[in-house]
């Protein structure tokens with residue numbers, strides 16, 4: 067039975083999806099997170115990695131609070147750059163173990179004319195994007211033959227607060243909700259992403275991969291689709307980013323091109339509205355939240 071260690075696997079939005087899918091697929095799974103000790107301490111991390119001797123380490127720990135990162139760049143760098151760098155160095159010195167690391171569409175500037183490909187030049191607009199870019203570069207520099215970086219985006223799924231869940235929550239008590247329409251990206255289901263991650267891990271894939279559901283959306287479209295699928299009557303009022311000021315700048319256009327992943331899987335990732343239907347259907351029929 068292959069063994070996996072999932073950083074963030076007990077509590078993170080993606081981490082929990084990874085843990086669930088790995089278990090379903092018959093992997094032996096251990097998780098590592100805040101409750102187990104200080105994952106930013108390299109001695110602690112080295113000890114835990116050696117003890118688990120995992121075939122694949124999935125790193126789903128990150129500083130994901132995009133706006134807060136502007137005011138706490140040191141902490142964002144610690145988790146988004148220093149931690150993956152340390153992980154890669156430890157695995158290198160152990161001489162075994164593959165690393166699957168996750169990054170973001172926010173490494174791009176948002177000034178594009180086509181969906182961003184893996185070899186397009188990143189130009190982050192925020193501290194979050196800068197620290198995530200530094201993290202992916204550190205991983206691939208230190209462990210080029212035993213690591214891959216999966217850039218993903220706009221995650222929804224069970225197990226932790228996310229945009230879709232927040233909108234549905236609000237829509238239950240409000241007649242209308244204002245949502246930004248001038249940012250366009252690639253909404254992605256965590257359980258789909260977890261399955262693609264496993265497929266890539268099983269083949270010990272290396273390099274950068276864009277891992278998102280097909281088809282683009284802006285935030286207002288995603289909100290409207292989620293409310294409609296949930297049978298809600300709340301109206302979505304599209305507003306501009308200027309009308310919804312945030313500390314960190316976001317890319318206006320961050321759609322990721324997942325052609326490379328589709329070729330690997332033998333079919334393109336399914337469209338996000340299909341995946342969203344699954345998420346909401348499962349949430350309705352199980353204990354999953356939405």
Ligand SMILES: NC(=O)c1ccc[n+]([C@@H]2O[C@H](COP(=O)([O-])OP(=O)(O)OC[C@H]3O[C@@H](n4cnc5c(N)ncnc54)[C@H](OP(=O)(O)O)[C@@H]3O)[C@@H](O)[C@H]2O)c1
Pocket residue numbers: 073074075076077078079080081099100101105106125126127128129130145168169170171198217218219220221222226
């Ligand atoms: N969510 C998105 O829309 C999105 C979009 C693009 C890319 N990504 C990338 O996808 C990956 C997973 O994101 P996510 O949305 O699943 O993140 P998340 O739900 O915010 O989970 C982050 C994980 O990191 C852990 N963590 C944070 N600070 C920590 C610390 N100081 N010590 C130990 N653990 C700490 C959290 O633990 P606690 O639960 O204890 O806080 C949690 O398990 C990240 O690399 C992110 O950059 C996410």
